[in-house]
Amino acid sequence: MLHGRAREQAQIERLLEGARNGHSGTLVVRGPAGIGKSALLEYAAGRAAGMRVLRGVGVESEAALPFAALHLLLRTGLDRIDALPHPQAAALRGALGLGDAPPESRFLVGLATLSLLSELAGDGALLCLIDDAQWFDQASTDALVFAARRLEADGIAMIFAARPGFPAPGLDELRLGGLDSTAAAALLPADLPPQVRERLIHESDGSPLALIELPAALSPEQRAGRLSPVGAMPVADRVQAAFHAQMAELPEHARTALLIAAAGGSGELATLVAAGASLPGLEAAERSRLIEIRGSIVGFRHPLIRAAAYHGAPVSRRLAAHRALADALTSSTAPDAADRRTWHLAAAALGPDEDVAEQLEEAAGRARTRGGHAAMAAAYERAAELTADPVRRSARLAAAALAASDAGLMRRAAALADRATPDVDDPTMILALTQVRAHREFELGTPLAAGRIIMDTVPRVAAHATEQAHWLLVEAVRCAWFAGDPRLAEQAAAKLDALPGSPLVSQAIGLTRLLRGDIPGGIRLISEVLDVPALAGLGVPGLTFTAGVCLPAGRAALCAEITGRVVAECQQSGMIGWLSFALQDHGFAQGLLCSYGEALATLDAGLRLATELGHEHRVTHLTCCIAWVLAHQADVPGCREKAEEGVRRADDQGLVLAASIGRWALGRLELGLGHPEAALRHLAAIPPTGIGVLCAADQIEAAVRSDQPERAEEPLERYLTWARHVGQPASDAIALRCRALVEQDEAHFVEAVRVHESGDQPFEQARTRLAYGEWLRRSRRRADARAQLRGALETFDRLGAELWAGRARAELRATGDVPAAPRRAGDPLSVLTPQEREVVRLAAGGAANRDIGAQLFLSPRTVGYHLYKAFPKLGITSRSQLAAIVRSSSIEC
Known part of the structure; x- marks a missing residue:
């Protein structure tokens, strides 16, 4: 019976009931040691009638073994791995040491975990109980938290019990406090004197474990109240001391x-006996209720008992125990025996030991093949600690830093890199340390600082490795582009001129010229290397860089094409860090091409991924991109909230490019609402160089409509220069519209409407017809105005640009026309959520639920659930009808 936990028990009951009804849920129970977390897990297990139950527990000594905790949780269900899609099954087998597999993305292992849990739930419900989650190895934590965030319609309840500090952002939490005095009193022996009871209740802080264990440790004098029942130490220490006193007997x-x-750590009975733990000794400990022996596994009744048994022993005996365990594991055939043996040897080392350090390097290599980058980092770090030679120690720290960076642990990666000797001359090591430090600064600091880190290192790399220096300089230019800093870009470009040419070099120098205001020179260099032959042979990083330069070159369609390929390749190969980049540019390009629903789905997927990776810069940038897309639609509060949040964060982080997109979103929103003065304030704050050229057309319109034509002169000259050198129909037509607005010349309007017919941006075409129609109405040519305004309204409605449709509708009413009611006939998918839209789009192309799940990081059951919700919204009853619905949608405008 649990005392004082009625509210917490009710919350668990609701979680279990939801799982039985097909709705998944996750709960992280947090609190200090002894507060009752494990007791709540036992309560959940006792109430899980009719559910399959999986149980796992974290052990501190196994925190460096990749996927050790995940294997413990899933071991009773591993016979169902073959039911998973082959890439997932192979990744999970490799991660758990059950088969050979190349290095796989930790997210693919997470997806395999999600799919396996869904498979084990079957048509019923599944309960996963995870105790002491703070001791889980990082790889297991990543996989389980990844799966937990994506549980929707799988009938799975997952409960983590953890001490404060366990990383689980986005999951529901239940923080356990101490019991109240009534519940605490119920746990104490009835024969204690009142003053002793009161003192124990006060000193225990309501800790159930303390209330249960401390009375048994009292001396007769303490029980009688003649001596203080407790000493002045924290509750956990008091309980641990009580356990230690019990062991001493x-x-x-x-x-x-x-x-x-x-x-x-592992609790394997055979290994413990081989290391010198006698069966009579284990039996005596079990009779004292300190351990439990279930089959061939030995487990401690509470983590504090394990801590008391280990830390209460003299250091000489602890070292001897690790050596004995290492010897016992020598002949073990378990998949992870070699790693366990190595870590026991490392724990027993008293100082530098090159032999053990080399074995740790081998363990790191095994972790790499299983995708355990955090475990790999831990092995390299411990190897460095056991290394006497400073150069070799720095090399191992560099390897640890790279592995931590690959694991998404950027702060730890940077700390490891900082411990390496600064004057090493190995170019590979220098390059690795530079990438780690720059990556950390780019995503958690500022792009400008990241670029400076790169520039400080380039001379040392270039002396030995020209190609690596070449890529570092391109990266420095990208940092400058995101930071809006022409000086950094020019420093990098000057060095690039001296290196062998390539498409990336030309693109980087072109971006540099755009940043310093040389539009003709920048566009010429970029455009020369955007044809397909020039891009052949570029990998994901190079293609991602190329896609980014397509946008200031006015090639949104090419950007969408390239990033579409990159997204597919990243999903297939597991390059998840690059995937968030690709989704960002792909979604923004889709927005520029007027596919607003599809753009939101893409950007939303990127935002979820960047949040999970902890890439703060990417989160900010994606937030601003989402706001820009929303500026065309009816969600005014949502657009304003995201844009203002994104701009604030971007300004704080030195992200000039992201801030520019956020301000552009606010400017376009105010234009759509008919507030040109407010629009001009936002748009005029955008730097004129870089991406500022793309939003110059909005700035021109805002200046003209707010009766400040003099403020349109500079952006008009800038945009006309850009459009002339870009040479794209859409930009040519927009340039004509801008001239018509400033010069009030109808001939430019007429020509703009004509040129738009060859372009690929129907939203801009509709804006031109709206502006022309407004001009005609003010010229009292109402019949002519209606023709232009009706065309604009039809396009805005079809695209789902509700704000702009509202403007066109108001203008039509001003001509005496009665416009049709707002409609979205051209996009039947507009009734779906972004997630449902992506599921429907892939299903319409013939993809099975498992394939869709693999692409969107969802379980097959959740994919089916989204289709189940989408069908009635679309007015269809079968999967075969989806293709026709998608074809009729305007998402491929």
Whole structure:
């Protein structure tokens, strides 16, 4: 019976009931040691009638073993791995050491975990109980939290019990506090004197474990109230001391068995006995209720008992226990025996030991093949600590830093890189350390600082490795582009001129010229290398850079094409870090091409991924891009909230490019609402160089409509120069519209409407017809105005640009016409959520639920659930009808 936990028990009951009804849920129960987390997990297990239950527990000594905790949780369901899609099954087998597999993305392992849990739930419900999650290895934590965030319609309840500090952002939490005095009193023996009871209740802070264990440790004088029942130490320490006193009364062979079990971690009975834990000693410890032996596994009744058994022993005995366990694992055939043996040897080392350090390097290599980058980092770091030679130690720290960066642990990666010797001359090591430090600064600091880190390192790399220096300089230009800093770009471009040419070099120098205001020179250099032959052979990083330069070159369609390929390749190969970049540019390009629904779905997927990776810069940039798309639609509060949040964060982080997109979103929103003065304030704050040329047309319109034509002169000259050198029909037509607005010349309007017919941006075409129609109405040519305004309204309606449709509708009413009611006939998918839209789009192309799940990082059951919700919204009853619906949608405008 649990005392004082009625509210928490009710929350668990609701979670279990939801799982039984097909709705998944996750709960992280947080609190200090002894507060009752494990008791709540036991309560959940006892109430899980009719559900399959999986249980796992974290062990501190196994935190460096990749996927050790995940294997423990899933071991009873591993016979269902073959039911998963082959790439997922191979990744999970490789991660768990059950088969050979190349390095795989940790997100692919997470997706495999999600699919396996869904498979194990079947048509019923599944309960996953995860105790001491703070001791889970990082790889297991990543996989389980990844799966937990995507549980929707799988009938799975997942409960984590963890101490404060366990990373689980986005998951529901239940913070456990101490019991109240009534519940606390119910746990104490009834024969204690009142003053002793009151003192124990006060000193225990309501900790159930303390209330249960401390009374048993009282001396007769303390029980009688003649001596203080407790000392001045934290509750957890008092309880641990009580356990240690209990162990002190055991015979020597029992204490030895407890120490070996505490140091062993895995709890395998055969290994513990081989290391010197006698069966009689284990039996004595079990009779004292300190451990539990279930089959061939030895487990401690509470983590504080394990801590008391280990830390209460002299250091000489702890080291001897690790050496004995290493010897016992020598002949083990378990998949992870070699790693466990190595870590026990490392724990027993008293100082530098090159032999053990080399074995740790081998363990890191095994972790790499299983995708355990965090474990790989830990192995390299410990190897460095055991290394006497400073150069070799720095090399191992560099390897640890790279592995931590690959694991998404950017702060830890940077800290490891900072510990390496600064004057090493190995170009590979220098390059690795530079990438780690720059990556951390780019995503958590500022792009400008990242670029400076790169520039400080380039001379040392260039002396030995020209190609690597070449790529570093291109990266420095990209940092400058995101930071809006022409000086950094010019420093990098000057060095690039001296290196062998390539498409990326020309693109980087072109971006540099755009940043310093040389539009003709920048566009010429970029445009020369955007043809397909020039891009052949570029990998994902190079193609991602190229896609980014397509936008200021006015090639949104090419950007969408390239990033579409990159997205597919990243999803297939597991290059998740680059995937968030690709989704960002792909979604923004889709927005420029007027596919607003599809753009929102793409950008939303990128935002979720960037949030999980902890890429703060990417989160800010994607937030601003989403706001820009929303500026065309009816969600005014949502657009304003995201844009203002994104601009604030971008300004704080030195992200000039992201801030420019956010301000552009606010400017376009105010234009759509008919507030040109407010629009001009936002648009005029955007730097004129860089991406500022793309939003110059909006700035021109805002200046003209707010009766400030003099403020249109500079952006008009800038946009006309850009359009002339870009040479695209859409930009040529927009340039004519801008001239018509400033010069009030109808001939430019007429020509703009004609040129738009060859372009690929129907939204801009509709804006031109709206502006022309407004001009005609003010010229009292109402019949002519209606023709232009009706065309504009039809396009705005079809695209779902509700704000702009509203403007066109108001203008039509002013001509005496009665416009049709707002409609979205051209986009039947507009009734779907972004997630449902992506599921429907892939299903319409013939993809099976498992394939869709693999692309969108969802379980097959959740994919089916989204289709189940989408069908009635679309007015259809079968999957075969989806293709026709999608074809009729305007998302491919």
